[in-house]
Amino acid sequence: MIDSNILQSQRDIYGQAMLEIAEKDSRVVAVTADLADSTRLFPFREKFPNRFFDVGVSEQTAVGIAVGLAHVGFIPFVSSFGVFIPGRAFDHIRVSVALNCANVRLIGSHLGLSNYGDGATAQAIEDIALVRSLPNMTIISPADSLELKKTIYALVDFIGPVYLRMSRAPSPVVTEVPSPFKIGKATVLKEGKDLTLVGCGPILTEALSVAKSLENENISVEIINMSTIKPLDEETLINSVAKTGKTLTIEEHSIFGGLGEAVAHVLSENIPSPLKIMGIRDRFGQSARSQEELYSEYGLDKNSIIHEIKKCL
Numbered sequence: 341m342i343d344s345n346i347l348q349s350q351r352d353i354y355g356q357a358m359l360e361i362a363e364k365d366s367r368v369v370a371v372t373a374d375l376a377d378s379t380r381l382f383p384f385r386e387k388f389p390n391r392f393f394d395v396g397v398s399e400q401t402a403v404g405i406a407v408g409l410a411h412v413g414f415i416p417f418v419s420s421f422g423v424f425i426p427g428r429a430f431d432h433i434r435v436s437v438a439l440n441c442a443n444v445r446l447i448g449s450h451l452g453l454s455n456y457g458d459g460a461t462a463q464a465i466e467d468i469a470l471v472r473s474l475p476n477m478t479i480i481s482p483a484d485s486l487e488l489k490k491t492i493y494a495l496v497d498f499i500g501p502v503y504l505r506m507s508r509a510p511s512p513v514v515t516e517v518p519s520p521f522k523i524g525k526a527t528v529l530k531e532g533k534d535l536t537l538v539g540c541g542p543i544l545t546e547a548l549s550v551a552k553s554l555e556n557e558n559i560s561v562e563i564i565n566m567s568t569i570k571p572l573d574e575e576t577l578i579n580s581v582a583k584t585g586k587t588l589t590i591e592e593h594s595i596f597g598g599l600g601e602a603v604a605h606v607l608s609e610n611i612p613s614p615l616k617i618m619g620i621r622d623r624f625g626q627s628a629r630s631q632e633e634l635y636s637e638y639g640l641d642k643n644s645i646i647h648e649i650k651k652c653l
Contacts, residue, residue, distance in 0.1 A: 348485035350506035350542070357492040358417060359435045361558055362388050365496055369393065371418045378508075379419035379449050384620050388609050392498060399429040403444070407436045410443040415496060421455070422448030422464025426471050437501045444493050446471075446503045449549045451481065451541060452592025453625060453634040454507040459616040462627030464505065471503040471599025472570055478502045478523060479570040480597075481540040481591075484513045490521035498523060509631045511542035515565065526573035530579070532562035535652055536580040539590040540566050540599050543640060547590055548643045549596025561649065569599050574606050581607060586652050588614045590645065595619040618645065618650050 352356035362368040362384065369391040370384050376394055387390040395401040399420050412571055418425060425448045426433050450469050455462045463630050472476050478500060481489040495502060514529060529544065531549055539547050545566055552562040562580050566573065581587050589600040589605065600617030607613060620638050628634045635641040 347510040348513065349508060349510045350482065350485050350488045351380050352382050353417070353485040354447065354492065354506055355383060358384050359387060359491045361492060361496050362391065362548055362576055365415070366411060367415045368496065369414045369416050369441060371395065371402045371406045371409070371416050373397055373399045373420050375449075376422050378421070379447065381419065391529075391645050394415065399424045400432045402455070403429045403432040403436060406444045407440070407442045415443065415445070417445045417447055419447035419449060421450050421462060423462055424519070426467055426503065427464070433471070434474055441476045442501055443499055444501050445500070446635040448503060448505045450456050450508040451505040451632055452507070452543070453638065454509040454542070454592070455629045456509070456631045456634050457494060460618055460624040464624055465592070465594050465620050466597070467503075467505060468593050468599065470567060472597060472602065476535065477502055477570060478568070480504045480523065482506070482567050483515050483541060483544045484511060486513050487515045487521065487652045490519060491523075491559050491567070494521040494523055496542045502548060505541070505616035507542050509542070512545050514545055514548055524568045524571050524573060526568065526576040527565045528562065529565050530561065530563040532584065533559035534560045534584060535586045535588060535649060536562050536564060536577075536584045537588050537590065537649070538564045538577065538599065538603055541592055543590055543592050546635065546642055546645060547639065550642055553642070554649065559649070559653065566599060566603070569602055572606055574610070577603065577606055578610050581611050581613055585613055588648060588652055589615070590618040590640065592640070593619050614652060616648055618648055621635065
């Protein structure tokens with residue numbers, strides 16, 4: 341259920357969660373590339389100065405240092421904008437992190453259109469596609485601040501490289517996540533029978549609002565929070581589509597290489613059925629006064645979702 345009274349930014353909760361896990365586990369270290377404020381790591385720096393590394397404007401260096409720390413037993417969390425992690429540091433991530441299966445957590449902040457004020461150069465809409473192409477990588481995009489916090493806790497004991505994307509803009513809490521969070525397991529936020537809607541990240545707030553509105557028209561939408569994009573929870577997806585027979589995916593990411601294509605791959609091999617992929621259609625981002633303005637511009641707003649669902653049906 342959406343609790344519209346609770347609006348939290350995922351990056352704010354990330355900063356809090358980092359403090360909490362560092363207090364419990366001395367192996368946790370934070371690495372950033374001159375973005376401690378934007379990724380809310382200043383409190384971490386003040387409390388754990390010997391476990392905080394700011395390398396300046398060089399995500400490549402941040403990744404290299406993190407890999408070294410991982411190899412000697414630390415659990416490094418490397419945070420930057422999603423356009424820079426993985427964008428600017430892709431080769432370092434490919435060779436040093438993924439190829440070596442290094443125990444590094446890459447945190448890409450300001451996902452999708454959530455960084456509405458800074459425009460195309462700061463909006464991460466290709467990051468999933470980059471990292472998803474790499475073997476050994478786990479990719480997670482939590483739906484809200486609650487799920488993000490529980491994901492951070494789960495990553496302390498997880499072994500292997502991870503890319504986690506988080507939002508800048510505040511959004512409602514929409515999950516009731518079991519504790520602990522299970523990496524690789526999707527959750528059904530709302531049951532339905534006419535269509536399966538699969539999404540990730542805070543855009544699921546729009547999807548849940550749509551599903552509630554459509555109930556008045558006797559249209560029943562099942563909503564899956566596919567917070568782990570790689571590896572995808574094939575069982576939950578297939579069971580839902582076997583019931584509804586139709587699928588729509590939605591994400592704050594390019595339609596190329598993201599969640600939608602991951603879902604398409606699974607369905608094509610297991611249960612071929614009608615599928616519509618909603619995302620950013622071969623365009624760069626742009627600046628705006630609000631995230632909602634960009635949702636409307638890129639066809640990810642409530643009216644656009646309703647239109648696509650009715651087309652599918």
